[in-house]
Amino acid sequence: MSERSExxxxxxxxxxxxxxxxxxxxxxxxxxxxxIHPAFTVEKLAVGRYVVxxxxxxxxxxxxxxxxxxxxxxxxxxxxxxxxxxxxxxxxVLSGEIAYGTMHVSPMLMLDEDQDQPRPVKTIPGxxxxxxxxxxxxxxxxxxxxxxxxxxxxxxxxxxxVQVNLDLARFIERSAGVxxxxxTGKSFITRTVLAGIIRxxxxxxxxxxxHNDYGWSVLDESGREYKGLRQLFPGGHxxxxxxxxxxxxxxxxxxxxxxxxxxxxxxxxxxEMLGSFMGLSGVMIDALYYLSYKLGSKWISILLGDENxxxxxxxxxxxxxxxxxxxxxxxxxxxxxxxxxxxVPGKGDDAVDEIFHRLNMGTSVVLxxxxxGNTMAAYVLVANYLTRRIHERYVRQKNLAAGGQGDEPRxxxxxIEEAHKFLDxxxxxxxxxGTIARELRKYSVTLLIVDQRPSGIDDEVMSQIGTRMTxxxxxxxxxxxxxxxxxxxxALREVLARLDTQQQALIMGxxxxxxxxxxxxxxxxxxxxxxxxAEGEELKKRAKKGSxxxxxx
Amino acid sequence: MSEKxxxxxxxxxxxxxxxxxxxxxxxxxxxTFGSFCKARAQRGQSEVIGLIYDIRIEDDEMARQIAIxxxxxxxxxxxxxxxxxxxxxxxxLAVGYSSQDGYAYALPPQPPMTLDDVFALSxxxxxxxxxxxxxxxxxxxxxxxxxxxxxxxxxRYSAEVRPQSEQRAFLVEAGRVCARQLAxxxxxxxxxxxxxxx
Numbered sequence: 232m233s234e235r236s237e238x239x240x241x242x243x244x245x246x247x248x249x250x251x252x253x254x255x256x257x258x259x260x261x262x263x264x265x266x267i268h269p270a271f272t273v274e275k276l277a278v279g280r281y282v283v284x285x286x287x288x289x290x291x292x293x294x295x296x297x298x299x300x301x302x303x304x305x306x307x308x309x310x311x312x313x314x315x316x317x318x319x320x321x322x323x324v325l326s327g328e329i330a331y332g333t334m335h336v337s338p339m340l341m342l343d344e345d346q347d348q349p350r351p352v353k354t355i356p357g358x359x360x361x362x363x364x365x366x367x368x369x370x371x372x373x374x375x376x377x378x379x380x381x382x383x384x385x386x387x388x389x390x391x392x393v394q395v396n397l398d399l400a401r402f403i404e405r406s407a408g409v410x411x412x413x414x415t416g417k418s419f420i421t422r423t424v425l426a427g428i429i430r431x432x433x434x435x436x437x438x439x440x441x442h443n444d445y446g447w448s449v450l451d452e453s454g455r456e457y458k459g460l461r462q463l464f465p466g467g468h469x470x471x472x473x474x475x476x477x478x479x480x481x482x483x484x485x486x487x488x489x490x491x492x493x494x495x496x497x498x499x500x501x502x503e504m505l506g507s508f509m510g511l512s513g514v515m516i517d518a519l520y521y522l523s524y525k526l527g528s529k530w531i532s533i534l535l536g537d538e539n540x541x542x543x544x545x546x547x548x549x550x551x552x553x554x555x556x557x558x559x560x561x562x563x564x565x566x567x568x569x570x571x572x573x574x575v576p577g578k579g580d581d582a583v584d585e586i587f588h589r590l591n592m593g594t595s596v597v598l599x600x601x602x603x604g605n606t607m608a609a610y611v612l613v614a615n616y617l618t619r620r621i622h623e624r625y626v627r628q629k630n631l632a633a634g635g636q637g638d639e640p641r642x643x644x645x646x647i648e649e650a651h652k653f654l655d656x657x658x659x660x661x662x663x664x665g666t667i668a669r670e671l672r673k674y675s676v677t678l679l680i681v682d683q684r685p686s687g688i689d690d691e692v693m694s695q696i697g698t699r700m701t702x703x704x705x706x707x708x709x710x711x712x713x714x715x716x717x718x719x720x721x722a723l724r725e726v727l728a729r730l731d732t733q734q735q736a737l738i739m740g741x742x743x744x745x746x747x748x749x750x751x752x753x754x755x756x757x758x759x760x761x762x763x764x765a766e767g768e769e770l771k772k773r774a775k776k777g778s779x780x781x782x783x784x
Numbered sequence: 785m786s787e788k789x790x791x792x793x794x795x796x797x798x799x800x801x802x803x804x805x806x807x808x809x810x811x812x813x814x815x816t817f818g819s820f821c822k823a824r825a826q827r828g829q830s831e832v833i834g835l836i837y838d839i840r841i842e843d844d845e846m847a848r849q850i851a852i853x854x855x856x857x858x859x860x861x862x863x864x865x866x867x868x869x870x871x872x873x874x875x876x877l878a879v880g881y882s883s884q885d886g887y888a889y890a891l892p893p894q895p896p897m898t899l900d901d902v903f904a905l906s907x908x909x910x911x912x913x914x915x916x917x918x919x920x921x922x923x924x925x926x927x928x929x930x931x932x933x934x935x936x937x938x939x940r941y942s943a944e945v946r947p948q949s950e951q952r953a954f955l956v957e958a959g960r961v962c963a964r965q966l967a968x969x970x971x972x973x974x975x976x977x978x979x980x981x982x
Contacts, residue, residue: 305968306970325963
């Protein structure tokens, strides 16, 4: 231990040595109340910051997060006779003593002196334990260092030198969510995390890219261009498959394939989720199953009148199997299929096998929707169609692997946007997305859901979300939903409601040791470089080296 | 160079909580209400630090007669002020003591002895003694004293002996110590703090 210098003796403790305050009350479930030291002003504190509490009776250190800040007074009468604005001296004297600041701290982790790794709190520090601002060293100790499976996603507030690293192995173990109001940077955070997952090779990702945010370059609100995943991983780790070739080409996006879904490949289960978008009633949906059963694989073509099977349909009506009005309504609604250019008569491509093969080989797939992203029904149809079939293949392969007849499938993370449309409480119980969210990683498939209305997602599904990365939310129901199933997280609600509108997120759950508010990592050249993308001089150097290796001097 | 100690009185009666000194005539500046003094105790092993809380001038027969005289001369007035038989009494609250270990902010082990000299604390001594505010609770807890006025006077004086740049910070800190003692009585605290304000 370093000895105190004479100067230290003379000047007293440095500000960082002074405690922010002392614990004066609280509980494990509701958090701790801390009286702030008169030398500190509440104006310099912020919810979301870390503190370290040194136990008074033990050598145990507790890590906590400031979840609320308040003002209090020893005497309620002070509010009735406060110093006037021109009474500076009185205000200065009373501040900190009988009028003082308080903060609410949620203890998250504790560390015994003889241990290296902190563990979840099971008790609380005693009365009058000193509370200090967490140093960079303290926070580093909690979040570890970046390595192959730990990916740097941001820095704690006011700690630019400290990295918060996401445990990617744990992140993909369970479904995860990125939530936040529109324009708060959900896509940037998602893209950053996906870049980390792809770099780590821990899982393949299948991204249903509604707004063309992930595959190729993307512009932010100020018009600045950022690289998409396909550009970050030019070595073939990412494929872009488009539903709208024309738009992808116009954007200059390099695509590796075009998805065409044949009418004959579509089953009633694929259409069932579109009920609310297409105005299909329960009766109509029941009728679809019957029509598919009676008409076989060409049921959609027949409904659309592309096949010369009018008499067959009329027979069904005549036999009373289906009401004429119901059939007409269904046919009118199915005209939607004609407007979707990626839906084609016939059997279509063998896209599912192709995508499954790529995913299983470790290639992530970005499915660009082009202009079809503006049509929610198209997005839901394709996401549901592909996910059901790919999940089936994963289940099959997993079962084969369990029986020793095949290899384990490569873990897969499926990214869906506007997730509440898939995981609405009305339908989550019987859709593939609800199934995947609930079965955890049983079949090596998990979801990464990106959504601005988490309150629209089924509670049971939300409670299964392992890691939640949440940007600013101000709707009370959404905030409540984000914390559902998270024990002791109520205190963090204030933190969440006060995030900056951009580049700040609260990360909590399975992939981080404790909840953390981060300023998210810049999505720029430093990130590109960290995942191994060479640009400019570095690229030239590498090219030269490659050339030398191939052809000699 | 250290200041010469100024004798202000001699002890006439005392206890561990307070002592009274008698003097002939107060100087213009010392002693004053709220200033510090000291008197040796324990045969010189310690010095009791006192805080002057009362200065009393009792009347006598001669003073009463002169007071009602039609036109007393200036010589008569001066003579009765200087040569009077009943001394001026200076009451001091014991707020600490000094020993070889430095200052202690508690009641002294023994009071001074009768007729021990009482000296005013020099500016340096005041500054040293008031480095700590631990004497403040002793003032608040003393019964029957004008504690608030006494502390206001004492703390203002203690600020004045410090460099100008440190005076406000000293008064703020002193005010906070008082606030801690009067946390449950905002009205009283408010008056005290107003009296302390520079």
